[in-house]
Amino acid sequence: MAAVDLTTHPGHLARRLQQAHYLLWNTMVSEEITSPQFAVLNALVAEPGLDQRTVGERVGLDRSTIAEVISRLSRRGLLDKVRDPQDGRRFLLRLTDEGTRTHRKLTVRTARMNQVFLAPLSAEEQTVFFDLIQRVSDAAEGLRNPTEPLTTQRRAVLHQATPGENI
Amino acid sequence: MAAVDLTTHPGHLARRLQQAHYLLWNTMVSEEITSPQFAVLNALVAEPGLDQRTVGERVGLDRSTIAEVISRLSRRGLLDKVRDPQDGRRFLLRLTDEGTRTHRKLTVRTARMNQVFLAPLSAEEQTVFFDLIQRVSDAAEGLRNPTEPLTTQRRAVLHQATPGENI
DNA sequence: CTCAATTACTCAGGGCACTGATTATTTCTG
DNA sequence: CAGAAATAATCAGTGCCCTGAGTAATTGAG
Secondary structure (H helix, E strand, O other): OOOOOHHHOHHHHHHHHHHHHHHHHHHHOOOOOOHHHHHHHHHHHHOOOOEHHHHHHHHOOOHHHHHHHHHHHHHOOOEEEEEOOOOOOOEEEEEOHHHHHHHHHHHHHHHHHHHHHHOOOOHHHHHHHHHHHHHHHHHHHHHHOOOOOOOHHHHHHHHOOOOOOOO | OOOOOHHHOHHHHHHHHHHHHHHHHHHHOOOOOOHHHHHHHHHHHHOOOOEHHHHHHHHOOOHHHHHHHHHHHHHOOOEEEEEOOOOOOOEEEEEOHHHHHHHHHHHHHHHHHHHHHHOOOOHHHHHHHHHHHHHHHHHHHHHHOOOOOOOHHHHHHHHOOOOOOOO
16 A cells, blocks of 8 residues: 555656657657657758767767667668768768658658647647756756766765665 | 757657656666566555556556566566456466565655656646646547547548658 | 457567677877 | 777667567357
């Protein structure tokens, strides 16, 4: 009888929100190209010639995930990967014509989907929605991604242990 | 130059929010038990003896995912799975003592984590945050999960095509 | 009562997401 | 300049998440 109410758990809500979005994307935007893939295309439309790691940073994908996503996009012929002559560690990424066309097409559909997705909220509520989610995400990101090395206080916040217990 | 601003895309924000949560969960709650796994434990504390499908419904996991999650929890000895004598298709699920202990332990840590996660928001903002996310999720869920069979209007909303284009 | 539909679960397959370890290249330092 | 440290990418491993297809058991209609 010590069950908690998950509707007050932001993590659970976040997961449900993403599932809902996934679903809508699938029916309204594309079954081929996923939302993270679109984010990568979009980043490369804005800044052609970025390297893999930086694209990942722009769209919020870690080194392993971005590698997979890019490999799929490359396999589909939507982008080209060439070694940076200036720095042999990097691969420079650039959309193909097909990639650019796909991005343009999906941009339209994505806008429509966002409208449907956000339809339950008024215009002001939508603004608040964006603001609140962003603030929470940024703050959590900041906890992990220290400007200064881990402070004693932040360490305390993150790792306060239940005395004598560990999972 | 037709790149869009992803910070106004709810799907992108939802993904980032979930990533942020995942991270915090890992450092503040458990590296062994995931948030969806905790949700399942929680559902079985509230209603012991549920079958697999119903647990999935309670916590928002589809048939395939719930099967995997439950198989992991069962492998770790946190729950028992027995065939329903009344209905040979079902498996009835029940936490072991170890499962109950784990749930109790994680409940405390989860509460602490939620506090840290939501710290950037005032109390009123937190309420709004929950409300907005829930309304959006429920609405999207409703689009897919028809009470009445698919209406012409909803079909129109979901599948309006760009004339002459398909991905 | 029998056969068809439904229901619970499983399996195969594709994609996202993270960590820890490894490799290749560049950069920094003594 | 040589060796150490840092950086970009890869790989292996685990887990979540969905769809479509398949299996076994139950239910329901004729």
